[in-house]
Amino acid sequence: MNLRQKLLLMFSVTVVGLVVAVAWIVSVRVRRVFEDIDQQQTAALVNQFQSEFSQRAADTASALDRMASSDAVKQIAFQLGNGGDASSYLQAALPLAQEYRLDYLEIVAHDGSIISSFQWTARFGYKEPAIAGAGQPAFLKQEDLPDGTSQIGIFAVRRVDASDPPLYVVGGRQLDASFLRDFPAPTGTQVYLYRNLTGSFDPQNFGAAAKDPGVIHFRSLVDAARNSGRNATGVVYPTTRRADSVNATAIPLKGLDGSVLAVLVVANSRRGMVEVQQHIRDVAFGVAGLGIIFAVLVSLWIAVRVSRPIEELARAAGAVAAGAWETRVSIRSRDEVGALARSFNNMTRQLSEQRDRLVQTERVAAWRELARRLAHELKNPLFPLQITVENMVRARKLPAKEFNEVFMESAATLQTEISNLKTIIGRFSDFSKMPKPQAIEMDAREAVRRVVKLYGPALEEKHIQVGTSIASEPLPILGDSELLHRALSNLVLNAMDAMPKGGTLTISVARAGEMARIAIADTGAGMTPEEHQRLFTPYYTTKQHGTGLGLAIVQSVITDHNGTIAVESAEGGGTRFLIGLPLIEEKVQA
Numbered sequence: 001m002n003l004r005q006k007l008l009l010m011f012s013v014t015v016v017g018l019v020v021a022v023a024w025i026v027s028v029r030v031r032r033v034f035e036d037i038d039q040q041q042t043a044a045l046v047n048q049f050q051s052e053f054s055q056r057a058a059d060t061a062s063a064l065d066r067m068a069s070s071d072a073v074k075q076i077a078f079q080l081g082n083g084g085d086a087s088s089y090l091q092a093a094l095p096l097a098q099e100y101r102l103d104y105l106e107i108v109a110h111d112g113s114i115i116s117s118f119q120w121t122a123r124f125g126y127k128e129p130a131i132a133g134a135g136q137p138a139f140l141k142q143e144d145l146p147d148g149t150s151q152i153g154i155f156a157v158r159r160v161d162a163s164d165p166p167l168y169v170v171g172g173r174q175l176d177a178s179f180l181r182d183f184p185a186p187t188g189t190q191v192y193l194y195r196n197l198t199g200s201f202d203p204q205n206f207g208a209a210a211k212d213p214g215v216i217h218f219r220s221l222v223d224a225a226r227n228s229g230r231n232a233t234g235v236v237y238p239t240t241r242r243a244d245s246v247n248a249t250a251i252p253l254k255g256l257d258g259s260v261l262a263v264l265v266v267a268n269s270r271r272g273m274v275e276v277q278q279h280i281r282d283v284a285f286g287v288a289g290l291g292i293i294f295a296v297l298v299s300l301w302i303a304v305r306v307s308r309p310i311e312e313l314a315r316a317a318g319a320v321a322a323g324a325w326e327t328r329v330s331i332r333s334r335d336e337v338g339a340l341a342r343s344f345n346n347m348t349r350q351l352s353e354q355r356d357r358l359v360q361t362e363r364v365a366a367w368r369e370l371a372r373r374l375a376h377e378l379k380n381p382l383f384p385l386q387i388t389v390e391n392m393v394r395a396r397k398l399p400a401k402e403f404n405e406v407f408m409e410s411a412a413t414l415q416t417e418i419s420n421l422k423t424i425i426g427r428f429s430d431f432s433k434m435p436k437p438q439a440i441e442m443d444a445r446e447a448v449r450r451v452v453k454l455y456g457p458a459l460e461e462k463h464i465q466v467g468t469s470i471a472s473e474p475l476p477i478l479g480d481s482e483l484l485h486r487a488l489s490n491l492v493l494n495a496m497d498a499m500p501k502g503g504t505l506t507i508s509v510a511r512a513g514e515m516a517r518i519a520i521a522d523t524g525a526g527m528t529p530e531e532h533q534r535l536f537t538p539y540y541t542t543k544q545h546g547t548g549l550g551l552a553i554v555q556s557v558i559t560d561h562n563g564t565i566a567v568e569s570a571e572g573g574g575t576r577f578l579i580g581l582p583l584i585e586e587k588v589q590a
Contacts, residue, residue, distance in 0.1 A: 042268065074162065106128055112127040113126070128170055312329050388413045441477075566578045
């Protein structure tokens with residue numbers, strides 16, 4: 001993944017993440033605001049319901065108070081108290097209920113026996129336990145009807161004035177859907193009354209609202225309120241659509257004995273909240289899409305201003321590493337990237353100048369070293385030549401016989417020293433004319449075996465033990481067998497010189513990754529740090545006799561074969577040369 005792609009991914013993830021986070025926070029906040037509003041509406045409706053309930057209860061209690069103090073009821077109480085026949089008052093509750101607009105009315109004797117019942121005439125003589133609430137505020141009560149059904153009503157119990165023995169009137173008004181008909185509710189809010197008439201949940205107990213198929217989904221809340229006697233709240237989904245969901249609260253309504261006789265259900269629609277949240281999501285998706293487009297544009301702009309110049313700098317740095325020190329990059333801006341490009345151009349310019357100065361310095365140093373080495377090498381044979389010529393000049397004054405003897409000796413000396421001069425000049429000439437390798441496919445193991453075989457007798461004569469380790473697998477390389485043999489021979493000869501009193505020479509060849517590695521190690525005296533540093537410098541030598549070109553030639557041969565050479569040595573710890581030659585890849589795979 002390049003820088004441009006990383007920038008695009010980073011900007012896209014950042015924008016989308018921020019949009020999602022903001023949308024989520026706003027959505028949560030909206031939900032909480034709507035929930036607070038729903039709670040406030042529910043509380044207001046409950047308060048209004050309680051107010052309406054209290055008003056109905058007060059009206060019912062007032063009607064019973066007026067009835068209990070009326071002359072008609074007092075007359076009934078007087079006659080019954082003076083031995084009157086109770087059966088003669090079987091229908092007495094009917095006109096009273098109609099007069100005081102009551103749905104339920106019973107006249108009950110002091111022992112709880114029903115004398116007259118408006119809603120169920122046949123209950124004459126049955127016991128009515130509700131007279132225990134005489135004089136108390138109105139309360140909820142479940143009332144059984146002749147058709148086998150039951151209803152919930154708001155009841156009050158009053159003792160007839162001046163009755164002795166006491167006579168009671170028990171009356172009430174029905175609590176059903178009609179009670180909620182005129183009950184004001186804000187738009188989006190539904191109020192249901194569930195009458196707890198059966199042991200298990202029955203949608204029919206919602207009365208007229210039972211026709212709404214959605215009321216069955218209030219079952220869990222209604223059951224929770226019925227069983228616990230406390231308010232139950234939750235989200236109800238009447239349909240599979242989230243917009244149709246409601247925040248519902250089930251409020252239990254209890255009777256005189258504390259049992260739950262009805263449940264008031266207040267359902268606030270969540271449609272507004274869902275629509276707002278959906279709108280927020282739509283806006284978030286739109287903003288996220290625009291953000292991604294913005295991120296693409298920004299990444300493209302940054303690519304033009306930053307990533308492309310950086311990529312160009314990377315390519316230019318690679319070119320410099322490959323040796324193209326004259327590489328330059330174009331400067332397109334004056335910002336930090338432009339400053340970086342200018343610094344890179346200044347760096348390459350300075351590197352080029354320093355390289356030229358270094359090359360010039362190395363050339364001068366090389367020529368100076370060459371001159372010094374030539375002077376040193378030529379000085380040795382020139383001094384004997386000078387002495388010989390001077391002797392010949394002086395010998396002319398001698399007798400002929402003695403002159404002839406001196407002349408012959410001097411001539412032999414001259415020939416020997418001139419031959420030495422030719423040898424020295426030939427060595428320097430050979431180094432200057434190092435041939436290019438005539439590369440052919442060969443096995444690196446054969447080059448090692450050839451050197452070991454050639455120098456085996458000489459090593460044995462110098463009491464040097466030879467240890468070899470040659471790989472069993474072929475190590476094919478492209479090389480010049482003669483030049484490699486010359487390079488390895490130089491290393492073996494150096495090792496022999498490093499062990500004049502004998503020692504151990506170890507030669508190994510093995511595969512190391514994609515290279516054939518040849519190692520030649522001796523147990524000689526090793527090298528000092530200065531000698532180690534100048535080891536491959538041409539014309540540098542620590543021997544009394546030699547041109548100092550041996551290791552320089554070795555390095556040149558290995559370099560011409562695209563190989564590497566390194567040396568490991570410590571003073572008193574021997575020396576180890578490591579040569580790496582590239583293998584032929586296709587041959588290795590075959």
